[in-house]
Amino acid sequence: MSLPGLQLSAPPEPVVASAIHELNQNTEWRFETAFGSHVEVKLLSGTAEIFGTELAIKQPYTFNGTKAAVYTWHGCRIEVTGECLVEYIAEENPMISYANTHFALEQLRGKAILEGREGPRVMVLGPENAGKTSLVKILTAYATRTGRQPVVVNLDTKEGMLSIPGSLSASAFSSIIDVEEGWGSSPTNGPSQVPVKLPLVYYYGLANPEENTKIYKPVTTRLALSVMSRLQEDQEAKEAGCIVDTPGVISQGKGNYEVIQHIVSEFAINVIIILGSERLSSDMVRKFNGQKTSTDDTITVLKLDKSGGCVDRDESYLKQYRQAQIREYFFGDSKITLSPHTQQVDFNQVTIYKLAELPPSSALQHSILALMHADANDTPENIRDASVIGFVYVAEVDEKKKKLRVLAPLSGRLPNRAMVWATWPEGGTELVG
Numbered sequence: 001m002s003l004p005g006l007q008l009s010a011p012p013e014p015v016v017a018s019a020i021h022e023l024n025q026n027t028e029w030r031f032e033t034a035f036g037s038h039v040e041v042k043l044l045s046g047t048a049e050i051f052g053t054e055l056a057i058k059q060p061y062t063f064n065g066t067k068a069a070v071y072t073w074h075g076c077r078i079e080v081t082g083e084c085l086v087e088y089i090a091e092e093n094p095m096i097s098y099a100n101t102h103f104a105l106e107q108l109r110g111k112a113i114l115e116g117r118e119g120p121r122v123m124v125l126g127p128e129n130a131g132k133t134s135l136v137k138i139l140t141a142y143a144t145r146t147g148r149q150p151v152v153v154n155l156d157t158k159e160g161m162l163s164i165p166g167s168l169s170a171s172a173f174s175s176i177i178d179v180e181e182g183w184g185s186s187p188t189n190g191p192s193q194v195p196v197k198l199p200l201v202y203y204y205g206l207a208n209p210e211e212n213t214k215i216y217k218p219v220t221t222r223l224a225l226s227v228m229s230r231l232q233e234d235q236e237a238k239e240a241g242c243i244v245d246t247p248g249v250i251s252q253g254k255g256n257y258e259v260i261q262h263i264v265s266e267f268a269i270n271v272i273i274i275l276g277s278e279r280l281s282s283d284m285v286r287k288f289n290g291q292k293t294s295t296d297d298t299i300t301v302l303k304l305d306k307s308g309g310c311v312d313r314d315e316s317y318l319k320q321y322r323q324a325q326i327r328e329y330f331f332g333d334s335k336i337t338l339s340p341h342t343q344q345v346d347f348n349q350v351t352i353y354k355l356a357e358l359p360p361s362s363a364l365q366h367s368i369l370a371l372m373h374a375d376a377n378d379t380p381e382n383i384r385d386a387s388v389i390g391f392v393y394v395a396e397v398d399e400k401k402k403k404l405r406v407l408a409p410l411s412g413r414l415p416n417r418a419m420v421w422a423t424w425p426e427g428g429t430e431l432v433g
């Protein structure tokens with residue numbers, strides 16, 4: 001086609017390859033897409049789900065920087081447009097045992113309702129990339145599909161759940177999980193414009209719990225106290241119980257499993273699921289199986305097979321993933337655009353803590369600060385144990401004028417609360433010019 005008056009030809013539309021896949025019952029199409037390249041998946045017929053959440057028929061879902069699988073119980077046809085890094089159909093998968101685990105949890109929920117007690121408190125353990133987060137998503141999705149409202153807890157600070165990496169968070173899930181974004185890093189995530197999932201967030205600020213158990217353990221305790229009181233006060237959460245995702249590193253521990261023990265006692269965990277490690281499973285059976293929780297429930301340890309689809313994620317992928325989570329926190333995702341604002345604040349208007357109070361300096365440039373529900377002059381312990389109001393990004397530090405330019409996901413003056421600066425998620429990325 002030529003453009004009128006210019007005799008120029010419009011560049012040809014790039015040809016994007018499309019393919020149709022027929023999946024037999026109980027099989028899955030596994031795929032990986034690169035960051036920056038978009039792959040569209042459409043369910044043409046039959047039924048299918050991604051990590052437990054059903055796909056709507058004929059609706060296009062777009063993936064970018066994703067590793068996942070479209071699973072079908074009864075068979076389906078899907079159309080895939082765009083180029084995947086890896087894609088194949090897998091006949092063997094552990095989905096039947098994962099669904100059976102959901103039904104076993106449902107039985108525990110039924111029993112707890114009859115007895116007027118809390119539903120199961122489930123913890124998923126296993127080494128890195130064993131599929132823990134994927135299993136937590138599947139169990140959560142099946143529970144919400146059954147009409148339950150479980151409280152999901154993320155104790156893995158390498159990734160964020162409805163928050164950015166570095167945080168520990170909990171949220172009651174009553175609606176479906178977004179198949180394109182997974183948990184998402186922003187509370188406004190999901191198909192609805194209404195922020196349906198409001199997480200409670202605490203900040204640890206390091207990737208590995210064992211780097212500083214003196215902070216990790218008390219912060220976990222605070223989160224556990226809130227979750228346990230929610231389970232007592234909110235009938236729907238009480239019936240469904242909670243599902244706790246954990247960092248892989250605590251399962252690879254050199255034998256003492258101190259952090260695991262702490263989580264089990266603080267959340268009164270009574271179902272421990274082990275993925276992908278015989279040794280861990282036998283250690284956990286020896287340590288916990290048949291023991292009583294503080295609420296007088298008996299602990300059951302269960303081993304499940306790791307999915308052959310779990311992929312090891314290298315550091316460069318994980319770094320891009322974290323950056324994408326941070327961007328999404330401030331700017332939204334493909335469906336919901338947020339309107340972040342930058343503002344100037346004087347050095348003397350902010351109080352920043354690292355492990356002790358810290359004067360603002362250019363070292364803060366391009367880092368993330370957690371704004372805490374704590375007074376600027378509170379004690380370091382109270383600040384550490386406080387929950388997070390939100391995060392800001394330091395766009396610029398002017399040491400001469402003693403001013404910071406900060407980006408916040410919402411407009412409005414920064415409240416005069418204590419702020420915490422930690423090393424995780426790593427700074428250094430330029431979010432705004």
Ligand SMILES: Nc1ncnc2c1ncn2[C@@H]1O[C@H](COP(=O)(O)OP(=O)(O)OP(=O)(O)O)[C@@H](O)[C@H]1O
Pocket residue numbers: 028030031067068069126127128129130131132133134135156158159246247248249307308309310311312313
């Ligand atoms: N069946 C599957 N098909 C394709 N990809 C999968 C499948 N199951 C899991 N994955 C992918 O494998 C990677 C590792 O899985 P997941 O995040 O669930 O493991 P994890 O044990 O939580 O890891 P970590 O401890 O490092 O957080 C993820 O990118 C996940 O999306």
